[in-house]
Amino acid sequence: MAFTLRVNGQTHTVDLPGDMPLLWVLRDGLNLTGTKYGCGVAACGACTVHVDGAPVQSCQLALADVDGEVTTIEGLGTPEAPAPIQQAWIEHQVAQCGYCQSGQIMAAAALLAETPAPSDAEIEAAMALNLCRCGTYSAIRAAIRAAAARLQEA
Amino acid sequence: MGRAARIARRTFLIGSAAVAGGVAFGVWHLHRPAPNPLTAEAGASLNPFVIVDQSGTTIITPRAEMGQGIHTTLAALVAEELDLAWEDVRVLHGPPAQAYYNSALLRGEWRYHPEGLSGWQSALADTLGRVGKVMQLQVTGGSTSTLDGFVRLRMAGAAAREALKAAAAERLGVPVAELATQDGNVIGPDGTVIAYGELAEAAARVDPPAVTLRSPEEWRFLGRSMPRVDMLAKATGTAEYALDVRLPGMRFATVRMNPHLGGEMTGFDPEPALAMPGVERVIDLGTGIAVVARTTWEAMQAAEAVSVEWGPAPYPDTTEDMFDSIAAAFDTRRNSRRRNDGDADAALADAGTVIEAEYRVPFLHHATMEPMGAAALFTGARLELWSGNQAPVLHAEKAAEAVGLDPDRIVLHTPMMGGGFGRRAETDFTVLAARIAAEMPGTPILLTWSREEDFSHGFFRPAAIARMRGTVAEGRVTAFDAKVAAPSVTRQAMQRMSGFAPPGPDQGHVEGLADQPYRFGAYRVEGYLADLAVPVGFWRAVGNSFNGFFHESFVDELAHAAGADPLAFRLAHLDDPAARGVLEAVAEMSGWDGETEAGTGRGVAMTRSFGTPVAQVVEVIDDEGWIRISRAWVACDVGLALDPGIIRQQMEGGLIYGLSAAAMEEITFAGGRVEQKNFPDHDALRITGAPEIAVRILESGQHMGGVGEPATPPAMPALANAVFDLTGERIRELPLSRRLRFVA
Ligand code: FES
Numbered sequence: 001m002a003f004t005l006r007v008n009g010q011t012h013t014v015d016l017p018g019d020m021p022l023l024w025v026l027r028d029g030l031n032l033t034g035t036k037y038g039c040g041v042a043a044c045g046a047c048t049v050h051v052d053g054a055p056v057q058s059c060q061l062a063l064a065d066v067d068g069e070v071t072t073i074e075g076l077g078t079p080e081a082p083a084p085i086q087q088a089w090i091e092h093q094v095a096q097c098g099y100c101q102s103g104q105i106m107a108a109a110a111l112l113a114e115t116p117a118p119s120d121a122e123i124e125a126a127m128a129l130n131l132c133r134c135g136t137y138s139a140i141r142a143a144i145r146a147a148a149a150r151l152q153e154a
Numbered sequence: 155m156g157r158a159a160r161i162a163r164r165t166f167l168i169g170s171a172a173v174a175g176g177v178a179f180g181v182w183h184l185h186r187p188a189p190n191p192l193t194a195e196a197g198a199s200l201n202p203f204v205i206v207d208q209s210g211t212t213i214i215t216p217r218a219e220m221g222q223g224i225h226t227t228l229a230a231l232v233a234e235e236l237d238l239a240w241e242d243v244r245v246l247h248g249p250p251a252q253a254y255y256n257s258a259l260l261r262g263e264w265r266y267h268p269e270g271l272s273g274w275q276s277a278l279a280d281t282l283g284r285v286g287k288v289m290q291l292q293v294t295g296g297s298t299s300t301l302d303g304f305v306r307l308r309m310a311g312a313a314a315r316e317a318l319k320a321a322a323a324e325r326l327g328v329p330v331a332e333l334a335t336q337d338g339n340v341i342g343p344d345g346t347v348i349a350y351g352e353l354a355e356a357a358a359r360v361d362p363p364a365v366t367l368r369s370p371e372e373w374r375f376l377g378r379s380m381p382r383v384d385m386l387a388k389a390t391g392t393a394e395y396a397l398d399v400r401l402p403g404m405r406f407a408t409v410r411m412n413p414h415l416g417g418e419m420t421g422f423d424p425e426p427a428l429a430m431p432g433v434e435r436v437i438d439l440g441t442g443i444a445v446v447a448r449t450t451w452e453a454m455q456a457a458e459a460v461s462v463e464w465g466p467a468p469y470p471d472t473t474e475d476m477f478d479s480i481a482a483a484f485d486t487r488r489n490s491r492r493r494n495d496g497d498a499d500a501a502l503a504d505a506g507t508v509i510e511a512e513y514r515v516p517f518l519h520h521a522t523m524e525p526m527g528a529a530a531l532f533t534g535a536r537l538e539l540w541s542g543n544q545a546p547v548l549h550a551e552k553a554a555e556a557v558g559l560d561p562d563r564i565v566l567h568t569p570m571m572g573g574g575f576g577r578r579a580e581t582d583f584t585v586l587a588a589r590i591a592a593e594m595p596g597t598p599i600l601l602t603w604s605r606e607e608d609f610s611h612g613f614f615r616p617a618a619i620a621r622m623r624g625t626v627a628e629g630r631v632t633a634f635d636a637k638v639a640a641p642s643v644t645r646q647a648m649q650r651m652s653g654f655a656p657p658g659p660d661q662g663h664v665e666g667l668a669d670q671p672y673r674f675g676a677y678r679v680e681g682y683l684a685d686l687a688v689p690v691g692f693w694r695a696v697g698n699s700f701n702g703f704f705h706e707s708f709v710d711e712l713a714h715a716a717g718a719d720p721l722a723f724r725l726a727h728l729d730d731p732a733a734r735g736v737l738e739a740v741a742e743m744s745g746w747d748g749e750t751e752a753g754t755g756r757g758v759a760m761t762r763s764f765g766t767p768v769a770q771v772v773e774v775i776d777d778e779g780w781i782r783i784s785r786a787w788v789a790c791d792v793g794l795a796l797d798p799g800i801i802r803q804q805m806e807g808g809l810i811y812g813l814s815a816a817a818m819e820e821i822t823f824a825g826g827r828v829e830q831k832n833f834p835d836h837d838a839l840r841i842t843g844a845p846e847i848a849v850r851i852l853e854s855g856q857h858m859g860g861v862g863e864p865a866t867p868p869a870m871p872a873l874a875n876a877v878f879d880l881t882g883e884r885i886r887e888l889p890l891s892r893r894l895r896f897v898a
């Protein structure tokens with residue numbers, strides 16, 4: 001059956017099962033491959049996107065239940081115009097393999113939108129769902145702190 | 155004379171080969187000519203390394219990017235000599251080719267000695283290097299990439315620069331000596347600026363010029379932390395991994411292979427799956443099935459719906475029985491005695507007290523963040539593959555064999571890898587994608603393993619048992635006697651790769667035990683190979699990953715038996731300056747004084763692997779009955795640090811990988827199947843459990859060591875030693891979470 005959804009400011013109509021997780025609608029239906037599959041069971045955070053600005057694990061949200069504006073890593077910023085959080089990621093050279101980083105960045109962006117000056121404990125709590133097998137955690141902490149500091153200056 | 159000069163004399167510089175509108179440069183050893191990798195398909199260039207054409211300069215690197223930052227370092231090697239602007243550096247991973255063979259890997263020569271190799275060492279290294287080529291390895295692994303490219307890539311860059319200058323000299327009518335190069339341009343004596351691209355065609359007609367490499371004092375890129383060439387793409391979700399490949403008309407596939415690894419499939423019923431929406435095919439793969447569907451999710455749902463009868467596994471049913479067969483190896487004929495200093499038997503007999511301990515470590519899964527998978531398109535005459543892999547020549551060969559094509563009919567692309575850690579040296583997932591594609595000629599397919607499939611079909615770090623005996627007297631180790639038993643990674647992997655398992659002593663099996671720089675009164679290390687058909691493979695740091703734990707846990711036990719400070723005790727048994735240097739560095743960084751407050755524990759360990767000694771101090775705190783890894787200090791001596799930023803990343807990543815494994819990771823078996831299915835039953839260290847980390851990079855300049863793996867082995871014993879300091883309990887079995895609760 002056909003569903004209509006808004007992703008990164010565009011309206012899409014897809015003819016896919018209503019119980020298909022948003023993750024796969026994005027990746028295989030809309031070719032938005034920046035959002036990653038890591039576990040499918042809400043245990044890794046690689047699939048994190050925003051729905052109306054809130055972080056959501058897209059492997060857990062059925063297509064039929066999507067109500068709100070979806071933002072993926074592609075909608076957050078682009079190589080030509082990266083978002084401030086992405087710039088912080090580049091400045092702190094966070095990524096190693098990079099596979100987890102779309103999810104990390106989406107989680108961090110949602111945190112800073114909600115809590116512009118997070119404490120270390122708030123950073124850890126917001127990022128605890130996001131696994132990184134390459135062990136980039138110190139750089140993630142540093143990038144989020146730097147992005148938050150820049151928000152304070154602005 | 156420096157080694158670079160020595161190599162230069164023995165290498166054949168191939169410059170000035172024409173490509174469409176440009177020129178290519180490369181360097182090969184004269185006595186090891188290898189076919190040009192780019193001629194056949196690309197029809198263009200003789201050179202695996204640097205191509206200059208109208209569109210700019212492209213560096214073809216022979217090594218795959220799996221997160222370790224190697225593209226950045228290899229690009230810097232070329233750019234250093236070629237005088238490119240860093241923003242303009244473009245990097246491509248080359249096609250599989252003999253010319254990329256990794257001579258350093260099999261050579262086992264982890265050190266780059268400016269002067270140091272003796273004649274016989276050189277001869278041996280060269281002979282083994284030739285074996286490496288014969289086997290056509292193009293492997294990203296063994297922490298060898300930088301060593302392998304160190305001379306060749308700089309020479310390629312220098313050759314390109316000189317040829318471009320020669321072309322410019324001719325055009326401007328001035329001597330070459332009056333020309334300079336900067337930011338991708340040749341600059342004339344009057345300030346004329348000519349872009350390399352404009353000179354590329356003319357440079358193709360220049361004879362290969364003689365080149366000398368710049369000295370380290372002149373370096374502008376090497377030795378600095380360069381912005382990673384893959385960072386922008388990875389921060390914007392635009393980096394392409396194999397699972398992101400999308401082609402017109404693509405279908406999405408998944409597999410369900412026998413979870414009794416190596417077992418047969420005795421029957422299956424595809425009907426329930428075929429009745430599901432979006433499902434197009436259920437394919438019989440002999441030892442499992444593939445489902446091809448409109449989307450990956452529909453394929454995964456349908457794969458679960460296929461009812462399958464599985465044949466049994468060729469190994470014991472349970473982890474317990476497996477450990478029994480590993481223990482039984484101690485009663486079989488010894489495979490190796492790679493170290494035997496002094497008279498261990500006499501020293502043990504003379505001593506009043508012999509300290510004895512048995513250690514056990516579990517099977518471990520790589521658990522790369524990106525599950526296994528690959529894209530493939532089969533046309534009947536040709537097979538194109540997109541597979542994140544650590545050994546392209548092998549992957550292409552195995553895929554060719556599987557679909558009945560000659561290897562030269564295969565085009566294999568290596569996209570970014572979502573983690574490798576050794577798992578992607580194995581060819582299983584590439585072969586499966588090829589076989590599925592071969593069933594659907596003309597239709598591109600993308601195979602994605604579910605995380606459950608990924609966990610249950612690994613090539614695991616082997617479980618291992620060590621039996622240690624030791625004696626101390628007057629603060630010194632008088633005997634250190636180690637026996638280790640495990641299934642052999644080397645034999646299994648060689649069997650899979652080449653159909654032949656090398657007999658004789660298995661050096662990899664005892665690496666990390668037999669080759670450590672300590673000096674003990676008597677020092678004996680023996681290896682025993684367990685006969686166990688569980689698939690085992692290269693897991694970050696390989697044998698060092700378990701032997702480092704055994705060695706450095708037992709040294710700690712001996713230090714306590716001697717009543718000595720564990721860090722001072724280690725120093726007392728080391729005269730190797732680099733090994734001493736890293737221990738002294740972590741002592742200073744952590745303010746080590748042998749004292750810790752109540753509720754806090756600290757442990758130290760030092761291992762040397764892949765030519766790089768790494769010392770770590772790990773601190774744990776008791777957080778209301780939970781163990782929290784609070785801080786870690788890391789010092790490494792890489793000899794020559796080409797990119798400190800990337801080395802720091804690898805030190806942190808290697809540490810976290812080791813801490814996570816030691817604290818909470820294991821693969822267990824029941825009924826012949828892996829019990830861990832997904833991250834909920836196999837957690838890993840998260841940001842909440844990750845320590846604050848300080849890293850110091852030392853450069854004693856004596857060698858160039860690897861950086862991707864050496865930080866993993868010391869993390870496990872350093873953590874266990876810290877737990878001992880905190881609790882007074884010596885835990886000799888990993889993971890520690892069997893006995894303690896960790897903050898993940
Ligand atoms: S894929 Fe959604 S949390 Fe792992």
Ligand code: FES
Pocket residue numbers: 095096097098099100101131132133134135136221523572573
């Ligand atoms: S950067 Fe590789 S998993 Fe996070």
